[in-house]
Amino acid sequence: MSTPLVEVRNLVKEFSTRGGWFRRSAPVRAVDDVSFTIHSGETLGLVGESGSGKTTTGRCLLRLVEPTSGEIRFRDLDVRALSASELRKARRHFQIVFQDPYSSLNPRMRVGAIVEEPLIIHRIGTKEERRARVRHLFELVGLDPDAGPKYPHEFSGGQRQRIGVARALALEPSLIVCDEPVSALDVSVQAQVVNLLLDLQKRLGLTYLFIAHDLRLVRQICDRVAVMYRGRLVEVARAEAIFTSPAHPYTQALLSAIPSMKPGDRLERIPFDATAFTPRPLKEIAPDHHAAI
């Protein structure tokens, strides 16, 4: 396989909690010793329940949240060693699409300016060149190229998410962290946005870290899947392997909880005893299939 585009080693993120008057504050490990790689052009799915640390992992990767320890390599860049100004420059290569297209766009800015902003920050092109680029980006994500003067509230949720994607694409990144990009959208619109992300990946050779809780969707669009539980990776494998032969008890429980689309065809639920969970390192149990068992 090719050299990885992203390599994460032993990533840890601790948040300090505020202690009470008589209590000492104890740090909470949101991300606990997480290691994974993402290869160029692939989609790695990151799944887990809320609070499992998947969003924090995605943000640490871009240093939107400062990791506590660990190593993040992007191509030959040591991301954690970058100074603030170096990081700003490097950010053009890795971008993020947020979950909520209603709160992630500045309501007081015209959408043309929202998409143009990264180009201005990175001092790219003349005013005319930037305007042309914005029109091109709007077309790329399936929006009217003349939509620039409108405000976010004039668009539907699906269209707003397209604007978010256009902004993320402005600097021609190679990696996009998609943090639950369709979960706030109506069912009938989700598929449109997912298809857009797939088309763009093919056309532009993008690499995705796709954070999601919709396991059916993950199975369909991800090449590999990483399962998180309580800040730790418990299983990483090719998508088919995760869904056909899950090895970790938590993965098995998670998959058995997906509602079946056929009435009367309910899977036997596999319960997971959270109290019995002990953190273990990932080990290779089959080619390209790692599990913490």
Add this chain to the structure above:
Amino acid sequence: MSSANTVTTTSDAPLLAVDHLRTVFRLADGRDAAAVDDVSFHIRKGETLGLVGESGSGKSVTALSIIRLVQPPGRITGGRLLFDGRDLMTLGEEDMRRVRGRRIGFVFQEPMVALNPVYTIGSQIAETLLVHDLARGAAGMKRAVELLEAVRIPDPARRAREYPHQLSGGLRQRAMLALALAAEPSLLIADEPTTALDVTVQAEVLDLLRDLRKMFGLSLLLITHDLGVVAEMADRVAVMYCGRIVEQGPVAEVLASPAHPYTRGLLASVPDGRSGTRLVAIPGTVPALGRVGTGCAFAPRCSDRFDPCTTAVPDLTPLGPGRDVRCYLYSPSPTTPGGGR
């Protein structure tokens, strides 16, 4: 004036029959727009009806209309709500309050809205029992603990003394179920009861709902956008789009052979898990309230659209026992224009 013609095919009388319900909202420009239009369905004793739709389809407004909690600028302007032989529409507010909570329980997506943050879980349940004259004092608290146990909250006696914020999302949803079931209603309306929950917790709550349904002999109106939840839980399903029911029938039939192009599109857009394939998307977006043109509201997004679709709203056409679809592909002949109100 009547365009729908849903027939109750069974001999046993339904517990709830919603008949040509219409609820409108006053828009900023002074026009009235129907959020719920000509909606008819029924729920028999012990039966679960899944009401499916996207945001803006009118499914939640339908639920609020049934318990007559539609707030201005919304109001019910037509239809009948027959519950256990009585028309809820004609009840005074005092009588309606006795039906609400006592005979019809409800749970919502976000339990923090329904639970009062300043009272303990136990005292809120006890309060409900007191209001409905079912138990008072120590007996109320004892019953509250029993109910928390029935919804499988571990250590119920301790949890009864805790406040809503001390509970996890899944436990809060269970506490709300306990509260909704306190007065042993015969109908439970659950509006997206598992949408905010993780998939493993959702599975537990659905299992619990299934058991409670048996234990309490409940009828259930389950409102959701998730067809998987409907497949698991419902006996029959009604699909709503832009305020109207576009298709209804037994859940196995509708999911196996959807008739309405919208239902077909909705089912097709669910990922089937075949890796590397694109999803099947429905083009366009749901029109905003008051922006629906004449004719079928789905017509602008429909690939099967033909001439009559944009002239008038199609009637419900029976396809089989308890199975209707509102689409010109199935009407014997496109009816005369003017049927759409």
